[in-house]
Amino acid sequence: MIRPFGWPEFLFLLQSAGWTLVLTLVASLLGGVLAMAIAIARVSSNRALREASRVYIGIIQGIPVLMVLFLSYYGLAQAGFELPPIVAASMALSIYASAYLGDIWRGAIQSVHVQQWEASASLALTRAQQYRHVILPQSVKIALPPTVGFLVQLVKNTSIVSIVSVIELTRAGQLVNNVTFEPFKVFITVALIYLAICYPMSRFSRYLEGKTGVYLDS
């Protein structure tokens, strides 16, 4: 039975957008914690840590998010770990985020002048103290614009998890389209909802870039 695209359908889309935001939040938090470890490992004096971190970032950045998702969902299922779709999706997005954020934060740490390292070392601070009190506070300012920029990417990439039937915004759009047969209306609406979420974040990222006056090379 075909339904017209009306308010109930629109509300369903909005509700599913909530899940998009939940996925984004979970992935950024879990991914963020992992990313911090990866970033610090990436600039560590320990060669093994540095290489491991570099390889991890290289692999995740060299394959589609879809592959990470399939490996998390189908791959693990084959090994006996059958995860609920939303858990596998969160895991995949977290791994994806950890590599990209790790790379961004590594760049920010490296942007802090070597003289700050020298001055703090000369004052007899331990490496941990250097990071905590001198280096990281300065790298946060540098890292903020590209981090917010990446969060926009993350929101958009949650659309990929629709393939494992997680009811986020894009999947909801598919479902609504299947009962209304008005793809143009439905997907334009979906696009507008994404725009409403992402555009302000993009603007904010640009605003931050202007304030710090520092631009990170990709």
Place this chain on the structure above:
Amino acid sequence: MAFDLQFAPVLDQSPALIRAFWLTIKLSFAAIVLGGTVGLVAASLRVMMKRRFRVIIDFYVETIRNTPFLVQLYIIFFGLPSLGLRMPALYAGLLAMVINLGAYSAEIFRAGIDATHRSQIEAGLSLSLTRTQVFLHIVLKPAVAKVWPSLASQFILTMLASSVCSFISVQELSGESATIQSLTFRSFEVYIVASLLYLALALVLKVLLTLLGHYLFAQRSPRRHGSSRRAAEKGVPS
């Protein structure tokens, strides 16, 4: 049961995999060339014909950059037919990739163009070059050289995004691996193989683009390796 990996069933499907991989390569290559061109034209129009095109192009860029590629793909593949414009999945996918990359590369080119020193333009105009000549000969080439690394990264992202075309049943690498998975039930193995192929392609693409950059711009490699990175890596002065 957990780690009983059998690659044989997957490798039996090599012909299909290779075919699909080749499709990914062709699709990505076409999207990169066409999308990059669209972006260059868009950025140039935006600068040269300020009033007329700026708003339109900004709207285009912002809309594409703030919505998911998958949604753009669905609008083209499912939405356009309802307006009478029907096309095979492969072309819909290519069109979506071109439009998508066009916006991203336009933004990248714009950043490079905007970063041109005012003094360069003034020098050109003072030599009685027209605005167009100044743009083409003085502004554009250094701008592209400057943003080449960003552009290369974006091209690689576009290649990776071709995987999303599997959502509309294009049998490129991701789509084919999903098919093979349903045939052999060897999920881990097939996706590992596909991932390795993507990685290889990303690496090759990166090398080719770097070489192309050297060739086009006879690049003085940016001295980014500065003491900061080296120092932080060797555990810095301690």
Place this chain on the structure above:
Amino acid sequence: MSILTVENVRKRFGDNEVLKGVSMNVERGQVIALLGRSGSGKSTLLRCLNGLEVIDGGRIEISGHTMDYEPTKLRALRKDVGIVFQSYNLFPHLSVAQNIMLAPRLVKGMSEKDNRRVAEQVLSRIGLLDKIDAYPDKLSGGQQQRVAIARALAMDPRVMLFDEVTSALDPELTEEVLAVIEQLARDGMTMVLVTHEMNFARRVASTIVFMHEGKIWETGEPEAMFDNPRTAEFRTFASRNVK
């Protein structure tokens, strides 16, 4: 008793040997001015003294610590050796007070009260007590450099190292920094300065050490050296640099 002993120190950067067997002794309270052309190795030698550069041969002993690059030992050494850099290297995200109080708090576990008192003392010594809560970006170069000196002093070092600390400053701002250094010397601080300020070196240093091509070429008391240079290289150097 020597507070600083440098014995046959060698340092190489890649294929380039920058220090070719340098030896010297510094007594407590002495002020050593390290002079030389760019590339003579003077800055490298200074940076070896607090372990910022790792020596390839020889021995350094400073304030009772033998140079050992093991982190705990190195930090112990750095508690007693203060350094001031050409580019000040203040921490931009911290106020003057926070810059000064950071290391005493973290490294020495100083109480907030004592720490603040010491900070106020060193700031008074350099004449910038009124800027105690200001941020570095609001200070002039000369002020920033003086704060950098205060930050090093707050750790109560036995030896102070100065690496061309006025080279990045406008002439008007150089005076205020030199005045602070001169006062420190009068107060008895043992100091090693790499500097281009010949007149200052002549006036304040107890010993001049002239370096050339990685070796100590000539050394002696300022008056004697400047009036009667023994080597041709120092004669040329002095005539080019003394106004």
